[in-house]
Amino acid sequence: MEPEIHIRIADELLMFLPAARREPARRVAYDGTSTLGHLVESLGVPLPEAGPMTIRGEPVEPSSRPAAGDEVLVAAIPRPQPVPLETGQAAPRFLLDVHLGTLARRMRLLGLDTAYHNDMDDPALVVQANAERRVLLTQDRGLLRRRALWFGAYVRGSRPDDQLRDLLERFAPALEPWTRCTACNGPLVPVDKRDIERELEIGTRRSYDVYGRCADCGQVYWRGAHGDHLEEIVRDAARVVAEARPNGTGQARATVSE
Numbered sequence: 001m002e003p004e005i006h007i008r009i010a011d012e013l014l015m016f017l018p019a020a021r022r023e024p025a026r027r028v029a030y031d032g033t034s035t036l037g038h039l040v041e042s043l044g045v046p047l048p049e050a051g052p053m054t055i056r057g058e059p060v061e062p063s064s065r066p067a068a069g070d071e072v073l074v075a076a077i078p079r080p081q082p083v084p085l086e087t088g089q090a091a092p093r094f095l096l097d098v099h100l101g102t103l104a105r106r107m108r109l110l111g112l113d114t115a116y117h118n119d120m121d122d123p124a125l126v127v128q129a130n131a132e133r134r135v136l137l138t139q140d141r142g143l144l145r146r147r148a149l150w151f152g153a154y155v156r157g158s159r160p161d162d163q164l165r166d167l168l169e170r171f172a173p174a175l176e177p178w179t180r181c182t183a184c185n186g187p188l189v190p191v192d193k194r195d196i197e198r199e200l201e202i203g204t205r206r207s208y209d210v211y212g213r214c215a216d217c218g219q220v221y222w223r224g225a226h227g228d229h230l231e232e233i234v235r236d237a238a239r240v241v242a243e244a245r246p247n248g249t250g251q252a253r254a255t256v257s258e
C-alpha cells in the first residue's frame, strides 16, 4: 500500500483548494521526501497563506518532512499578522499588483505607504517588494508561490471595501489618514490656502479648506466634494484596526529572528 499521511487544512484556507476537493480533512499519498511546505502548496495553498503547522500536535516548520501515517494540521495565519519593521518604521510598507488600483488609493488615503504601478510584471513586483521590504498584496496565487518573495499576502474579497477590511484585519497597521497623495503615494505637506488660491476653482475656493500638497507630484488636496465618503472610509478603517488589535492599542510588531 502506498504510504500516506492525514492532513487537515483550516477552514480559512479551503478557498485555495480546487472546488471539487474542498474538504478540510483528507488522506494524501506521500513519497517520503517532500517537505511539508511543498505538500501544502501542491494542495493549492500558497505558503505565505499557510499559518502554523503541526505534526502529531508538535509545531513544525514547513521545511520538515512528515512520516507515513502522520497527522498534519495546517492553520490559517493568525491575525493580526506581524510584519518585520525596521528601526523607526511605524507601519508596514506595501506593494500592490496591477489589479488592485482602487485598494491602493484607499490605503494611501489612510496614510499607508503603498506602492502601485498599473504596468508591472510579476518578476518586477518581486524585485521591488524585496528591495524595499514591502508586503506584496495580490490575488494572484502564482505570484505568492514565487520562492524569492520575502513577504506576500493574498487579498480576500472582490469589492475594494472588502479588500480594505481584509487588509486592515490582517495587519492592523498604524494609520495616518490624510497624509499621503492618493495618486502617487507622495507625502502631503501643509499649504496655506492663500498660496494656492489661484489654482483653485472659485467654487472650491469658497467651500473647502485646503490641507495639503503632494511633495512629489504637486497635487493639491482639500476636504470636500467627495469628502463625506472619504471621511466615512477613514472612520470605518480606524474602527476595524482598533477591533483587530488584541489590546485595542499598539502596533502589531514582529519579533524578528535573524
Ligand SMILES: [Zn+2]
Residues within 6 Å of the ligand: 181, 182, 183, 184, 185, 186, 214, 215, 216, 217, 218, 219
Ligand atoms: Zn502625488
